[in-house]
Amino acid sequence: MTTAPLSRRDLDFLLYEWLDVTSLTERKRFAEHSRETFDAVLDLSADIAVKHFAPHNKKADANEPHMRADGSVEMIPEVAEALKVFADAGLVAGQFDESLGGMQLPAVLARASMAWFQAANASTSSYPFLSVGNANLLVAHGSEQQIDTFVRPILEGRFFGTMCLSEPQAGSSLADITTKAVRQDDGTYRLTGTKMWISGGDHELTENIVHLVLAKVPGSPAGVKGISLFVVPKKLVEEDGSLGERNDVTLVGLNHKMGNRGTTNTLLNFGDGTHTPGGEAGAVGYLVGEENKGLSYMFHMMNEARIGVGFLAISLGYAGYLQSVEYAATRTQGRAAGDKDPSSAPVRIDRHADVRRMLLAQKAYVEGAMALGLYCAKLFDDQETAEGEEASRAALLLDTLTPIVKSWPSQWCLEANSLAIQVHGGYGYTRDYDVEQFYRDNRLNPIHEGTHGIQGLDLLGRKVTMGGGSGLALLAETMGATIARANAVGGAAAEYADLLGAVVGRVAATTGKLWGTGDPEVALANSSTYLEVFGHMVVAWIWLEQLLAAEGSEGDFYDGKRAAARYFFRYELPRTGPQLDLLDSLDRTLLDVDPAWF
């Protein structure tokens, strides 16, 4: 891959010209930072991503990890080498407190930094991405001792972390997990059960692996109210920080996937007696916080992971977009429309209207998604570091937007990857180019960390109804402010503002109508359609924001922003019309189906 995996020019526009992230340095937590330190992190990230992550992306795909006879995991050595460079540069710790050895970077910068790695090599980037989420959870909810024992080594890159939720029989239905945690006299717990789909669940990349495991303590309430959270290390850690006995956590198998092949995805047994720490079967676990509050703690990590999945989808979409732009600018084929002279020279394929459609659609998807992702990351910073009401508003907005920032890029940046293949024609379908891998890698994102369907239920069933609809009201108010600014500017901005305003009004009315039924089954029957409408509305708003940020600036870069905004408002936002009609009709097609009809 010689093409850059992301556009630094676009990141600079989004971070500095639009989101004005430099203003974050006025806050105490970020006071040591400046535009210069931010730029240095971005430069460093781009450099390491291009030099150490991108070069083995295809090799890791073609040579996926496998289990050795002794139960250990073999993978190509480039993964560990790249991750060592990453950790040594301090990038695992970027967002964390200085007291923990971190840089206290704003989340928005940390996400932009991580996006370089996700775009260069999705699989290799997943190990630190999960580890950061794991460490963040422990910093928020773990004890001092847990932070010292597990977080510090993660931030140094010596340990990696996982999240262990799913079980074979339960899938996304956490109420049905059966992994058991029995309290011991010494205050520890012993866990027994099987966890499924655990990314990074085993490997030899680090000295140790820190599993965060959902389990039930016998006697706890049924369902999700009886779930507790435990730290379960692969190897026990002594008081002095040295590694002790092997814990009773065993790799049973690796899943072999369509894409994302470089990330181990595992079936893990806890407490099956393969190992006997302290002379006994059972995986030793340490309770995080209090019993039966595990799910709320895990949502700390889950919400962060959902934004991260959005960024994974964005990054893969972006990398494919840039490669197809380059391909279309260098490949010549056919003639300009209307040129009937067979002796004239073939033209660059980006001269053809349909190729331009595919490039412009990709641009609208990936740059719109990147802007949305960074906006949400900035909301996280505001939630954590702004004063008073600004923080609580940011928290509410972020909570509302989380299903969108997870699902929208997963759907549309995957579509971008499909278009990137199409721009390449037959070449794009071969493994000689990168775009087919991006497409395969990206197909994971609508599935993990809550499927598309689950995001729809979360949005319509919870996010827009919580607090009497305060999240939706705040979002509408925020979009309304943008619309007002756009109207003041006039021209295309005002034209798009009208289109957006109409959709915002319809979404509010439709939401009321759906819940006005008083029947959750009818209200939620088309929640996936609602999710798609909502996503397109939000990204249209984000494009209007970008258009306003580009206002008055000249040159190809800004003209490109204007063209992509125009594409989004003319080709994309109108899709929502028939979808809203369907929702307004309280359609029962899906409810009336008898499965025997399939």
Added chain:
Amino acid sequence: MTTAPLSRRDLDFLLYEWLDVTSLTERKRFAEHSRETFDAVLDLSADIAVKHFAPHNKKADANEPHMRADGSVEMIPEVAEALKVFADAGLVAGQFDESLGGMQLPAVLARASMAWFQAANASTSSYPFLSVGNANLLVAHGSEQQIDTFVRPILEGRFFGTMCLSEPQAGSSLADITTKAVRQDDGTYRLTGTKMWISGGDHELTENIVHLVLAKVPGSPAGVKGISLFVVPKKLVEEDGSLGERNDVTLVGLNHKMGNRGTTNTLLNFGDGTHTPGGEAGAVGYLVGEENKGLSYMFHMMNEARIGVGFLAISLGYAGYLQSVEYAATRTQGRAAGDKDPSSAPVRIDRHADVRRMLLAQKAYVEGAMALGLYCAKLFDDQETAEGEEASRAALLLDTLTPIVKSWPSQWCLEANSLAIQVHGGYGYTRDYDVEQFYRDNRLNPIHEGTHGIQGLDLLGRKVTMGGGSGLALLAETMGATIARANAVGGAAAEYADLLGAVVGRVAATTGKLWGTGDPEVALANSSTYLEVFGHMVVAWIWLEQLLAAEGSEGDFYDGKRAAARYFFRYELPRTGPQLDLLDSLDRTLLDVDPAWF
């Protein structure tokens, strides 16, 4: 794969209850046939597909063909074994004249037969699929001697065939091919040049390979008017039919693809001197028909191949649909909407509205596409064997619908495969299940035999304008007859007829508006959008046809048809509204883009 790859029940409905294919036996060519012989072919096809094709589908994907040091191709032995069973059963020859050893099957039956193999194993089925198209071209345009020499062995399964159009520098732009054919004193030609993307271009599956090659005779006109067509066998054939010298056709390399891995896809050199038939370099070729008429002959095969690609997409979509139906009926997870009791048992996932959406959407796509494919195959039969005006009307309708039957399944049955993955959740993303392979295999179909963009140009630039718009008028008339019947039936049929009628009217008006500009560049700028609108209109009509065919019949099967029709009219057809708005606006967004903006 234990699930059937296709639904025989649905085929029976489409062939007998809807298309009334038994009436074809009243025609002279099919007089020896009956419902019994048709059923026997379908039974045989299903049996061989399930027993000999499906079992090695995954293995062929995981063990793709490779070139040995001697330039020959190694592949898993199951491919040749399955193809021998296929040929020995007479299935290559199914559609051909009895005088050639064929069964004189109607095309609609031959397509239904082949669909079983495409659904069971797309890659293995591609070898005979291409060979049949090759043989059909030679029967139509080749000499008696060419038919005896090349077609008969193909029909016996001793030779396979290819079509060689693309070249590395020319891609889809056939005007720019440079392969040269020089006339020799003995009436043969010698070809030199390089052909790219040749499926089945080399292998050891058969004694010989019959290439149909586009090339230019020196002195011919520039562009497509100077293209001639040649038969170029891998090995020369003596007068007695025995194999002679190796021709100068050399495998240069195999493409390694995302899917469809079992079908060799090749770069071939013609006449590079690796072999010297008759003591000289240059690939020996035999002119088909007349010089400079090659492209029109090749379109014979190309049009057939385009329908075949549609069937490939349909079959893969169908196989994935049936697997996800079965998965959803056996997998339990979560609770019914509104059930807050964590102690109640998990339900089958097809109880969840969003899973039903994904199953119903797949059903609407794959059954709609299968019906369209068979309808087009029946039009081919009418074109070839009906009397007088009925034949010419069928030919015109088929010509108009060819870009749709190629493109619509390639887009929407791929989407069906994505939904099949999604129904399976994480499992669908693993290679333990089949659906991820279907998705990878199917991604080829919007690319080969004319990309999606090329189909759009063909439809809007040629098919709806030819003969003063007679194709579009005939289609509108045909759809109008269905609408009238639906109105007579009333109820849902009449409701859908109104929706369809409105779209038909808008498409006619929009077509007039686009060409009313007098500017082809503006008219064609959004031809892909036009293609999508047209496809949804056509498939909505096909669903209305199915609904009418199910009218008055009771039971799960017919209720399923009614539910899928309802889905299509409520969720799918309305998508065309904003797309038609865009087309009506004569939008210039794509034309106004400067590639420097990307």
